[in-house]
Amino acid sequence: MANPTAAMLVIGDEILSGRTRDANMHYLAQELTKHGIDLQEVRIVSDDAPAIEAAVKALSQAHDTVFTSGGIGPTHDDITADCIARAFGAHIGIRDDARALLQAHYDKSGLELNAARLRMARIPDGAALIDNPVSTAPGFTLENVHVMAGVPLVFQAMVASVLPGLTGGSPLLSQTLRVDRGEGDIAATLSAVADAFADLSIGCYPFQINGVFGANVVVRGTDGARIDAATTRLAKELDL
Amino acid sequence: MANPTAAMLVIGDEILSGRTRDANMHYLAQELTKHGIDLQEVRIVSDDAPAIEAAVKALSQAHDTVFTSGGIGPTHDDITADCIARAFGAHIGIRDDARALLQAHYDKSGLELNAARLRMARIPDGAALIDNPVSTAPGFTLENVHVMAGVPLVFQAMVASVLPGLTGGSPLLSQTLRVDRGEGDIAATLSAVADAFADLSIGCYPFQINGVFGANVVVRGTDGARIDAATTRLAKELDL
Numbered sequence: 513m514a515n516p517t518a519a520m521l522v523i524g525d526e527i528l529s530g531r532t533r534d535a536n537m538h539y540l541a542q543e544l545t546k547h548g549i550d551l552q553e554v555r556i557v558s559d560d561a562p563a564i565e566a567a568v569k570a571l572s573q574a575h576d577t578v579f580t581s582g583g584i585g586p587t588h589d590d591i592t593a594d595c596i597a598r599a600f601g602a603h604i605g606i607r608d609d610a611r612a613l614l615q616a617h618y619d620k621s622g623l624e625l626n627a628a629r630l631r632m633a634r635i636p637d638g639a640a641l642i643d644n645p646v647s648t649a650p651g652f653t654l655e656n657v658h659v660m661a662g663v664p665l666v667f668q669a670m671v672a673s674v675l676p677g678l679t680g681g682s683p684l685l686s687q688t689l690r691v692d693r694g695e696g697d698i699a700a701t702l703s704a705v706a707d708a709f710a711d712l713s714i715g716c717y718p719f720q721i722n723g724v725f726g727a728n729v730v731v732r733g734t735d736g737a738r739i740d741a742a743t744t745r746l747a748k749e750l751d752l
Numbered sequence: 753m754a755n756p757t758a759a760m761l762v763i764g765d766e767i768l769s770g771r772t773r774d775a776n777m778h779y780l781a782q783e784l785t786k787h788g789i790d791l792q793e794v795r796i797v798s799d800d801a802p803a804i805e806a807a808v809k810a811l812s813q814a815h816d817t818v819f820t821s822g823g824i825g826p827t828h829d830d831i832t833a834d835c836i837a838r839a840f841g842a843h844i845g846i847r848d849d850a851r852a853l854l855q856a857h858y859d860k861s862g863l864e865l866n867a868a869r870l871r872m873a874r875i876p877d878g879a880a881l882i883d884n885p886v887s888t889a890p891g892f893t894l895e896n897v898h899v900m901a902g903v904p905l906v907f908q909a910m911v912a913s914v915l916p917g918l919t920g921g922s923p924l925l926s927q928t929l930r931v932d933r934g935e936g937d938i939a940a941t942l943s944a945v946a947d948a949f950a951d952l953s954i955g956c957y958p959f960q961i962n963g964v965f966g967a968n969v970v971v972r973g974t975d976g977a978r979i980d981a982a983t984t985r986l987a988k989e990l991d992l
Contacts, residue, residue: 525953525955525972526955526957526970527781528781528791528792528793528794529781529785529791529924529926529972530778530779530780530781530782530783530784530785530791531926531970532957533778534777534778537774537796538770538773538774539770540770541767541768541769541770542770543770544770545769545770551768551769551770552768552797552798552800552803553768553795553796553797553798553803554767554768554794554795554796555793555794555795555796556777556793556794556795557792557793558792558793559955560792563792563793585935585956585958586935586936586939587935587938587939587942587943587956588939588942588943588946588954588956589946589953589954589955589956623934623936623937626936626937626939626940627940628935628936628937628939628940628943629936629939631939632936646960647960647965662957663958663959663960665960666960684769686769686771694863695825695826695827695868696826696863696866696868696869696872697863697866697868698827699826699827699828699866699868699869699871700866700867700868702827702828703827703828703868706828706829713765713829714828714829715765715766715799715829716825716827716829717766717772717902718825718903719903720886720887720903720905720906725887730766730771732765732769
C-alpha cells in the first residue's frame with residue numbers, strides 16, 4: 513500500500529526576500545521520511561492573504577495532510593490563522609481554550625495578556641489545538657491542515673506534538689553509493705538497474721569537488737532487502 | 753511602478769526526502785532581491801512528470817518570470833527538459849547547437865559523448881540556450897521559464913548568465929532593528945507604524961536565544977528615505 517502523502521506550506525516574506533534561510537522544511541522532510549509519510553510538495557508564499565488561501569486550498573485537496581509554518585504570532589503581519597479559516601469557510605475568533613492557556617502562561621511570567629498577545633488565541637471553530645511546550649501559544653489543526661509556528665524551536669515542538677497522532681506508512685529507507693565518475697559514465701547502468709527494480713527509486717545527485725565530478729547514487733524504498741539487492745548490483749556493475 | 757514578479761520551481765526528490773538541504777532557493781532569492789525582481793512564490797516538487805508540468809504551467813501564467821532548478825542531467829531521473837517542453841506543447845529533441853557545445857567539451861576532455869550525455873542536448877524547439885561556464889551542458893529559456901541545473905555551482909553560474917538580460921526593478925532595500933522584547937510587547941507600535949507607512953513592508957521575526965524572546969523588525973521598500981523615516985520612528989517609539 514502506498515504511504516500517506518503530505519505537503520508543506522511555508523509562509524514568509526523573509527524567506528522569499530533571501531533574508532532568512534528556511535530551516536523548517538528540511539526538518540519536516542526528515543521527520544516525515546522517518547514516519548513513512550511521503551512529502552510530495554512544498555510551497556513558499558509571501559504574507560499575502562489571497563496567496564495563502566489559494567495555496568492551502570490546493571494543497572489540502574491534493575494531499576492527505578498539510579503542514580504550514582509561519583505567521584501565527586501576535587503582530588500585524590501574522591495573518592495565517594485568518595487565511596486558513598477563510599480557506600475552509602470557518603468562523604474565527606478568540607477561543608476560550610486558547611485564551612486560558614495564554615492567560616495562565618502570562619500570569620506566571622508576570623506579563624500582560626494584551627490585545628496583541630490575545631491575537632494568538634484566535635482559532636477557527638472546529639479546530640483542535642496543537643500543544644506548544646516552548647512558548648505556549650498553540651497551533652491548530654483544521655480539516656487536514658496543521659498550522660504551526662515559524663520559529664524553528666517552536667515548529668519542531670509542534671511537529672513532535674502532531675506526528676504521533678498521524679497514521680504513518682513504511683519508513684523510507686535508503687542506501688547511498690558514492691561514485692567518483694561523471695554522471696554521463698554511469699547513466700546507462702543506472703537506467704538498466706532502475707528498470708530492473710521498478711519498485712525502488714534510484715536517484716543520481718552529481719557533485720563537483722575541486723574540479724572533479726562525481727555523483728551520489730541513492731537507492732530508496734520501503735523494502736530493505738530489495739534496496740540491498742539493487743545496491744549490490746549497482747556496486748558490481750559500476751566496479752565499486 | 754511595481755517590480756517584476758518571479759517564481760521558482762525546485763525539482764528534486766532528494767530535497768523532499770530530507771536528504772539534501774536546498775541551497776539554490778536562498779541564493780536566487782538574494783540575487784533577485786538585489787536585481788529588483790520580486791520572488792513571490794517557490795514550489796518544490798518531486799521527479800514526477802505530471803507534478804512538474806502542472807507546476808510550471810501554473811507558475812508561468814501567474815508570474816513574469818519562472819526559474820527552475822534540477823533535473824537536466826544525463827541520467828534516467830532527469831526529466832525536467834521533457835516536462836517543460838510538454839507543458840508548452842513544444843517539440844523536443846537533440847539540438848545541433850547544444851550537441852556542438854557538448855561535442856567540443858568532451859573532445860577536449862577526452863571523454864565520449866555517449867547516449868546518456870547526449871540527453872543533455874535535448875532542448876525544446878524555440879528555446880534559447882543558457883550559458884554554463886562550469887560544465888558546458890546548457891540550460892535553456894522557453895517562453896518565460898529559465899530551466900537551470902540543480903548543482904549549486906552550475907545553478908549560480910546560470911543565474912549569472914540569465915540575470916543581466918532580465919528587466920529588473922528598484923532593488924528592495926531594508927533596515928533591521930533588533931528588539932530584545934517579546935513580539936507581544938511591540939505589536940501595537942509596529943501595527944501603528946505599518947499603517948502610517950503603507951508603502952513599506954514591516955515584518956517582525958521573533959527569535960529565542962537562551963530562553964529570552966526577542967524579535968528582528970525588518971523595514972523593507974524601494975525608497976531609502978522612507979525606510980529611514982520609518983526606522984527612526986520605530987526606534988523612538990520602541991525606546992531603542
